Amino acid sequence: MTTAAVLAILLPFAAAAAGLLGSRFPKGLRGGAADAAANRRAAWIAIVPTAVSTLLTIWLAYSIRAGQAAGGGDWLSRFTGSAGTARVATASVAVDTGSAPISVGLLVDGLAATIAVLVTVVALAVQVYSVGYLRDDRRYPSYSAFISLFTSAMLLVVYAADLLVLYVGWEVMGLCSYLLIGHWWEDRANSRAAIKAFLVTRIGDVGFLFGVFVLGTAAGGFRIADVLAKLPELPPGTILAAALLLLAGVAGKSAQVPLHTWLPDAMAGPTPISALIHAATMVAAGIFVVARLYPVFLASGPALDVLAVMAALGMLGAALAALAQDDLKRVLAYSTISQLAYMAGALAAGSRDAAVFHLITHGAFKALLFLCAGAVIHAVGSNLMSAMGGLRRGLPVTFAAMTIGFAALAGLPPASGFFSKDEVLAAVERSLSAGHLAAPVALLLYGCALATVAVTGAYATRAWLRTFFGERALSGLPGTAASEPAPSIAPESASEPAPSIAPESASEPAPSIAPESASEPAPSAAVHEAPPVMRWPIIILAVPALLLGLPGALHIHWGTAVLSVALALLGAGAVHAVWRADPRRDPARLLGPLRGLCERAFSVDELYRAVLVRPTLLLAYVVARADGRVVDGAVRGSGRTVTGLAGLVRRAQNGNAQLYVTGLLAGVLLLAVGAVMLR
Amino acid sequence: MHIVYPAVVSALLFSIGVYGVLARRNTILVLMSVELMLNAVNLNLVAFDVWLRDRLHAGQVLTLFVIVIAAAEVGLGLAIILALYRNRRTVDLDRLRLLAETPAPTGSTSVPGAVSPPSSGPGEGP
Amino acid sequence: MTDAPSYLSPTGQEIVFLLLGAVAVGAALLVVTTRQLVHAALWLVVTFGALAGCYLVLTAEFVAWVQVLIYVGAIVVLLLFGIMLTRAPIGRSADLDSGNRPAAALVALATAAVLVTVVVDGFRTAYAPLRAGGGSAGEIGSSVFRNWVLPFEALSVLLLAALIGAIVLSRTDIRGRG
Numbered sequence: 001m002t003t004a005a006v007l008a009i010l011l012p013f014a015a016a017a018a019g020l021l022g023s024r025f026p027k028g029l030r031g032g033a034a035d036a037a038a039n040r041r042a043a044w045i046a047i048v049p050t051a052v053s054t055l056l057t058i059w060l061a062y063s064i065r066a067g068q069a070a071g072g073g074d075w076l077s078r079f080t081g082s083a084g085t086a087r088v089a090t091a092s093v094a095v096d097t098g099s100a101p102i103s104v105g106l107l108v109d110g111l112a113a114t115i116a117v118l119v120t121v122v123a124l125a126v127q128v129y130s131v132g133y134l135r136d137d138r139r140y141p142s143y144s145a146f147i148s149l150f151t152s153a154m155l156l157v158v159y160a161a162d163l164l165v166l167y168v169g170w171e172v173m174g175l176c177s178y179l180l181i182g183h184w185w186e187d188r189a190n191s192r193a194a195i196k197a198f199l200v201t202r203i204g205d206v207g208f209l210f211g212v213f214v215l216g217t218a219a220g221g222f223r224i225a226d227v228l229a230k231l232p233e234l235p236p237g238t239i240l241a242a243a244l245l246l247l248a249g250v251a252g253k254s255a256q257v258p259l260h261t262w263l264p265d266a267m268a269g270p271t272p273i274s275a276l277i278h279a280a281t282m283v284a285a286g287i288f289v290v291a292r293l294y295p296v297f298l299a300s301g302p303a304l305d306v307l308a309v310m311a312a313l314g315m316l317g318a319a320l321a322a323l324a325q326d327d328l329k330r331v332l333a334y335s336t337i338s339q340l341a342y343m344a345g346a347l348a349a350g351s352r353d354a355a356v357f358h359l360i361t362h363g364a365f366k367a368l369l370f371l372c373a374g375a376v377i378h379a380v381g382s383n384l385m386s387a388m389g390g391l392r393r394g395l396p397v398t399f400a401a402m403t404i405g406f407a408a409l410a411g412l413p414p415a416s417g418f419f420s421k422d423e424v425l426a427a428v429e430r431s432l433s434a435g436h437l438a439a440p441v442a443l444l445l446y447g448c449a450l451a452t453v454a455v456t457g458a459y460a461t462r463a464w465l466r467t468f469f470g471e472r473a474l475s476g477l478p479g480t481a482a483s484e485p486a487p488s489i490a491p492e493s494a495s496e497p498a499p500s501i502a503p504e505s506a507s508e509p510a511p512s513i514a515p516e517s518a519s520e521p522a523p524s525a526a527v528h529e530a531p532p533v534m535r536w537p538i539i540i541l542a543v544p545a546l547l548l549g550l551p552g553a554l555h556i557h558w559g560t561a562v563l564s565v566a567l568a569l570l571g572a573g574a575v576h577a578v579w580r581a582d583p584r585r586d587p588a589r590l591l592g593p594l595r596g597l598c599e600r601a602f603s604v605d606e607l608y609r610a611v612l613v614r615p616t617l618l619l620a621y622v623v624a625r626a627d628g629r630v631v632d633g634a635v636r637g638s639g640r641t642v643t644g645l646a647g648l649v650r651r652a653q654n655g656n657a658q659l660y661v662t663g664l665l666a667g668v669l670l671l672a673v674g675a676v677m678l679r
Numbered sequence: 680m681h682i683v684y685p686a687v688v689s690a691l692l693f694s695i696g697v698y699g700v701l702a703r704r705n706t707i708l709v710l711m712s713v714e715l716m717l718n719a720v721n722l723n724l725v726a727f728d729v730w731l732r733d734r735l736h737a738g739q740v741l742t743l744f745v746i747v748i749a750a751a752e753v754g755l756g757l758a759i760i761l762a763l764y765r766n767r768r769t770v771d772l773d774r775l776r777l778l779a780e781t782p783a784p785t786g787s788t789s790v791p792g793a794v795s796p797p798s799s800g801p802g803e804g805p
Numbered sequence: 806m807t808d809a810p811s812y813l814s815p816t817g818q819e820i821v822f823l824l825l826g827a828v829a830v831g832a833a834l835l836v837v838t839t840r841q842l843v844h845a846a847l848w849l850v851v852t853f854g855a856l857a858g859c860y861l862v863l864t865a866e867f868v869a870w871v872q873v874l875i876y877v878g879a880i881v882v883l884l885l886f887g888i889m890l891t892r893a894p895i896g897r898s899a900d901l902d903s904g905n906r907p908a909a910a911l912v913a914l915a916t917a918a919v920l921v922t923v924v925v926d927g928f929r930t931a932y933a934p935l936r937a938g939g940g941s942a943g944e945i946g947s948s949v950f951r952n953w954v955l956p957f958e959a960l961s962v963l964l965l966a967a968l969i970g971a972i973v974l975s976r977t978d979i980r981g982r983g
Binding site for chain 2: 809812816818819822823826829830833834836837842845846849852853856859860862863864865867868871872875876879880883884886887888890891892893900901902903904905906908909910912913914916917920921924925928929931932933934935939940944945948949952953956957960963964967968970971972974975977
């Protein structure tokens, strides 16, 4: 079991190293055929270890389950694996640092095993999908290697038995997200988005690191088990400080309210990366860490209140922002913030199992949504929903899968999101009467959660309708310039007219498309289904997105469920009514005067720019000026002074030997006089 | 005989020689000043030989040696001066400024201080 | 030496020596200040002659004759040849002194002050009664060939080397191997 966990982490890591170093080995050729060969080799290098790793994590999860099947607990904690105490800790190596020892080791318990399965399955789907999505990208080898590294880092976070080991994986993920978001760095906006993601998460990571230090030094060790065991002995102030500092890191990684601004901009990356970041790796890490260190948060009440307020603001604000976006991927990005806020709310409300349940189902349906969005963008060539419409005829598979995804997102039965959201809402409702939260905070959280259910239904319906129904607006769209580079075509080879997918999808029989597209050749005729290597991951992911919630089918909290479904249908119905009135216009006009504000995501970016970025830039300018004028000025001035003085002294060096001898004798005289006087 | 008298005379002669070496422009005059300094030393040697009643007459013998060396020195010095004169057409010390750093090297060995263009080599006469 | 006579009652030898010393110093001053090159050489002869007289007074008669022979007879003649061969102007020339003159005067005065001070301070009481015959040719000759033979022979080799060097330097038809 130890070996399996180590292998599951090391295999993607080795794949990353091999993909980076070995794709073009030994010839290192560039250009058409060599690039294609390198991409093929890199695809094998990336997919096979990830697949093996997936099998290993599934086996680990299965054996943990088998070990704790006898344990008690309700169905939910059994599902999320948090029941029982069956833990497998690998033999850890202690690094003696003089004060708090660092132990390098892995800890496989039910929670870790479950999340690891989610991570590897999504990563595998993304890897397979990327083979088609980035077929002709020159940098596919490095891209797939970074995904492998990303997977490995997330698995390290999940399996880590030590806070510092966890932090290593945490930081490597930050690096990978930077590298992958900036994959198309030729466009300056993309590299800026990558830098923004890196910096914003870094702000949180500083807090996280110090939180780890506070916990580790207070507990006298960094092993998670030791820290949690020592928890009752620690002073409450220390725990509160540690919890708040850790929350900063969680907010950064999981894109919670003060530090959420990087996530929508991270859409600059390729769409599979968005799926990976949003579903499995990056943002899940924050929630996972809170779940992992949950006793710390439970022991510090105010931290949970802070988390609850953050979650309440984040879920409603992000949902409203998602309702106003035109970019399909940005809609999904804001929905991720909103859904993560649900998980944070569940955690704040005191139900770790509900949060982890929602994390798993969200991972499944959000990965599905992003991969579908990638297929849609692939087909349309634009990110903007105003360029879409009526795609259900051209993309039936994608349409079906995305319908499942949106249903899960909106929390409609029987999709998985319904059950997990039901658990979350039930947990929040419970916290109203009995829980750790202060009463007003709990009330705020509950109100926001219910409102968000309606708004979620609204924006999911809006995106669904605008993408797949109505007529495709082909006329005059300057907005296509804002789309990401046409997928599967490397930016350099943009001169190639048509994507090379056409022959493949033509060779596919796809009987369900043929009659429809034959009967209606008009606007959607140009739209083709994605190649099978992209379609299969979508189909496979659609299954858990639909069915993953079914274990909860027997345990539905009926009152909450009816209420939430009614609210979601209310939001969806309102959008549908508005849309029916005029399918060509954006249903976001429902928001009325708030629409502009929501589209700018409540101007948080502008606020940050005014409050943080401008003063920082001003300060940097002042520092640069001071450096240029004062510091460099002093250096240059001393240089000039020395040169001037040297020029004076240099006059004596005029080549006249008599003058030299005069100086020599004068010196000898001075020495003689000195010798006589000091005798 | 008070030893102070020859000692003071020799000190004055030496100082005059120093002045001549430092102040005269013509190289031959500098050579003469060097001879003055050597003679001041000789006078000292003789005086101290008399005072100390050296059995080996080291002072006077050394004076003889110095005179011989002075002769050799003058011979060599004059040969050098003549070679210099052949190459530079001058024996003025303050016009020989090759020791100075040339402000802008022009590729030739001549310096602004040297008055004549360099002839092809030290071994060649005009 | 124990009972040195007073400076206020000089002996005849001392008076003669002082007179000759004054002549030597005065002629030396003229050597370094005269405006005429040839005159400088001639004043040098006077200086050397006066110094030879001083040697005589100090009972070093052999050294005195050698001084006259070599300095006056050989070296000054060599210098005159040098003046002639470098086509130095005969007669007054205004630029025999370089621009370094003030500094040179300063250094020379300082040298004189230091040396005279030190010498007077150090040898105020030193007194040597003069006895004839101490520096006769026989005495010096036996000393040279009895005690100083090796330096003497080395000196002869040095003279030879100087001779060859002077020839090489002054002849124009001897080239380096390159």
